[in-house]
Amino acid sequence: ERALQLLELGGSVEQDYIQIAQCFEATRRRCCRLEQDGRRAREQLARVEAERAALEVKLKHARNQVEVEMKKRHRAEAELEKQERKLQLVFECLMREPWSSRLLSGEQCSVLSALAGRHLGVALAPSRRSSAVDESCQSLLSHSDISYDRTEDDV
16 A cells, blocks of 8 residues: 555656646746847847937037037128128218218219118117028027936946
């Protein structure tokens, strides 16, 4: 009887060992799958980081280009204002001097007055900006408004 009991126990122990081996095999497959997933995730992370670095370089170049263009624009506007002031002074000089009325005909004086009224008066308005460029998006392009927080890199 004792031998039969051992044989019966032996059968169930063998089944238990088979089940344990099957569980180990399933766990091994799952580990292999997770390892492959991890490898793919690391590769994707490397690609995304490379793309981010390339985009950062492009952003830096774009910021520099915006800054250069803004400086050029401000210089051009300052030069325009300077030339308009000179033109205004010449106009005022022509209109005030008594000898200018002898040199200029009435028609020339009226043309100068009309030009001065249309262009110089409007052009010399304070804080005037070129109408060819819409500055409503300036804050979107301003490099000071765009910041990159390097603390994210530590994570």
